[in-house]
Amino acid sequence: MKALYFNEFGTPDVLQYGSVPDPRITDTELLVEMKFIGLNFADIYRRQGTYHIKKNTPYIDGYEGVGTIIAAGINVTKFHVSETILFVDVPLANAQLVAVPENHGIKIPASIDFKLAASIGLQGLTADFLAHDLGQNKPGDNVFIHGISGGVGQLLSQMLTADGINVFGVTSTEEKQHLAIKQGAKKVFLRNSKWLKQYAGSFNTVYDGIGSTLNQSIQLLKHRGKVVFFGMAGGNPPAFNLIELLNQSKSILTGDLWDYLTSYSERKSRSQRLFGYFESQTITISAPTIFALSDGQEAHELLESGRSTGKILLRP
Ligand SMILES: NC(=O)c1ccc[n+]([C@@H]2O[C@H](COP(=O)([O-])OP(=O)(O)OC[C@H]3O[C@@H](n4cnc5c(N)ncnc54)[C@H](OP(=O)(O)O)[C@@H]3O)[C@@H](O)[C@H]2O)c1
Incomplete structure (x- = not known):
């Protein structure tokens, strides 16, 4: 498969686009073919070497995206092949294919389109815990x-x-x-x-x-x-x-989002509360800026510059 990867920490020019081995799934994982990958500030910290990143040779950044399940481990019960799902805390996501532990999958309601789901997943669940767990205003x-x-x-x-x-x-x-x-x-x-x-x-x-x-x-x-x-x-x-x-x-x-997404049911209840704001049209967001995954360097530069408004997505 193709992926955006790097071998050493540094500025956006350490990022390379090319072929890497496909992931192998376990009995409780889903093999997901990515439609949209979310770019986040944490990906910049990881590329710079200042934030936790899964050990891998080469390093592959990215923890968020929307994609379609093309294979499932034999013990998977919550999802099926051909279903399109969201995830916000799965490593090695800057790639065409991602192995997603079943409990990290998030169902997308029919009322939410896939690009919107990819645009609000990680940032929306972050806003949710900041407002409701930490702020409590x-x-x-x-x-x-x-x-x-x-x-x-x-x-x-x-x-x-x-x-x-x-x-x-x-x-x-x-x-x-x-x-x-x-x-x-x-x-x-x-x-x-x-x-x-x-x-x-x-x-x-x-x-x-x-x-x-x-x-x-x-x-x-x-x-x-x-x-x-x-x-x-x-x-x-x-x-x-x-x-x-x-x-x-x-x-x-x-607070760190990952300490609030500790189980399948936490991911489910929190994402349902987030999607509810969009279903009732209480929240609208500006359109995302979309880059090809192969143009990942440019996407990192834009996010780092502070000139972007709203979400940046990468498309394999
Ligand atoms: N704790 C968690 O679990 C968690 C999860 C997700 C994100 N985050 C953090 O949340 C923050 C925002 O992330 P995001 O995804 O919303 O990024 P974003 O869309 O790029 O927004 C960041 C905003 O920061 C402002 N900014 C950038 N550089 C600045 C500077 N030097 N001085 C003042 N303002 C500056 C810019 O706004 P203006 O141009 O409008 O000033 C920019 O729109 C990041 O620090 C990220 O790491 C934390």
Whole structure:
């Protein structure tokens, strides 16, 4: 099969496209022929060698996608050949064929098209646990989202708005600002404008997936507020003063999606809640940007540049 792979960690030019051996499935695995593969920031961290990646020679990035089952192990009971499924936590996904453990498969309802499922899987399940497990905000709370028009940002902002929470955020361009307002945010600032001082001490929760903005996030909190820190799209977080946090009863929560997707039933119930937002048209997202898998270098460059809006998909 063809795959996007690399032999050493580094910049996007370590990525190569070519032939590698097909995966072999066990009795409880599905062999999936990929339709769309999700590209995520974690794939960049893995390519750079700063995040966990499955040992393989060569390394093959990617953990998310939608594809059709073309073979199933003899002990598989939950899925059948020819069914198209989503997965968000299976390694070696930047390839034509992926071996998916049955319990990691996620059924796609008939009302959700395959491209949409691939566009919302990992980022949507992330937004879901950030909002419902970590944030736990009440209607009327004020929350702030960095990178509000990114993939996770768009989904999180609309989930919180649907739950009656007042959403504020920051983004880099006027176009992204208009998109976030259209999706229900109360107020969206431009990154290079002077908004921080005015809004310091205003928010119950600040969602920070940028990292380098952590001290801003702490400043934006009310006393007893919390930063939900979930990623480093803008670089590693700076050191912060824990005693200053204590003096203002401010907290920092963190979370990784993989600690919330620990069983087939967790994947099922959480994905059903996510798909429900789209079935009721409570959430809409911008169209994904699609690259051929062979153009993976270009896709990595775009994601890393911060210029993308919403999901980037790779098509084998
Ligand atoms: N913890 C988890 O389980 C988990 C799961 C999935 C993703 N994540 C994390 O969530 C974050 C967002 O992921 P995503 O998939 O939504 O990516 P994305 O679609 O590329 O969105 C990231 C946004 O970050 C903003 N940004 C980039 N560089 C920045 C900088 N230097 N300063 C300020 N803002 C910057 C950009 O927004 P603007 O141009 O609008 O400013 C961009 O739209 C990443 O850190 C990722 O690792 C965590």
